[in-house]
Amino acid sequence: VKRIRYVIFDEVHCLGGEIGAEVWEHLLVMIRCPFLALSATISNPEHLTEWLQSVKRYWQLAESTIEENPGSSTTAKKCTRKQKLQKTKKSYSVRLVLHGERYNDLEKYVCSLKDNDFVIDHYHPCAALTVSHIEKYGIPSDIAFSPRESIHLYDMMAKVWEEWPRLQELDPEEFTSFKNKIVITKADAKNYEQELKKELINWIILGQREKVHQLLESLKPHPVDCSENEKRIRF
Template sequence: MPKLQPPSKSHTVRLVLHGERYNDLEKYVCSLKDDDFVIEHYHPCAALTVNHIEKYGIPSDLALSPRESLQMYDTMVKVWQDWPGAQDLDPEEFLSFKNKIVIKKADARKYEDELKKELTNWTALGQKDKV
């Protein structure tokens, strides 16, 4: 009969949660167009529906790169030309960006959060056709 091995020692493991990545990952879609493969940028907000935003808000793990935040702002201005909050979220006028030589990741995240809040407000204000 074989000898039983003594139980291995256990180790204490701690789970450390960190909400940021070192880099900004952008999503792309590969599709077939005219017998050729095309890789195109896919904005994360394209995966959302108005119903989802109304019921659950924007998912906390749906992150935007700084470029995607600027694309979102440009699209929001284009869709709602009389948007009352456009000036406050204009990247040239946004308080966390204005008069700074270096814009830090935390500044970009604050801008992203404000854009997401605004988009969520659009559904509450009856601007669903613009979302």
């Protein structure tokens, strides 16, 4: 254990799971070296940070108390002196680093059963939205598109509203961030995604609620349903 200099905890959201959570908690409390805790799905990073800070404050107080009161025996003093010589500067700070985007794009799919075979349908993120939700709250910040999903959204927008004023402007072949580029970066794709989201909201502002409804419905997958008995057998 003394040889461990750095630890990386991946999937730290398991701390809130039903199985093994106490192991995670024990490790995070007892770890004495610098560590990195990673998670792509934790819902309350600020709360976790506060808890880790309280743990660090405890260790800072405990270790300062031990240093101030090392014991009266000669052996204890020698050990303490040796530890002080070997001791490196410790940090008790905990820093939260938030990254708003995934490095890789994740797409969602719906699995259903048809004619004794599995059918996989793509689930576009916009399929989870309603016109009322967009109207009241906008598009949630945690809804992200892959580049393919952005193109799919544009295609469906063009199909639903053939006289769409920005049809040409937001055409992937004509979009400012894409045009005349040999390499389209992830930042370019994200910029295109944001423009489509703003335009979708703008449709509602322009009074095109029905077209937005048609668009969202067209993006929904149509999985094949089966009996509960078949679901239990197959899934």
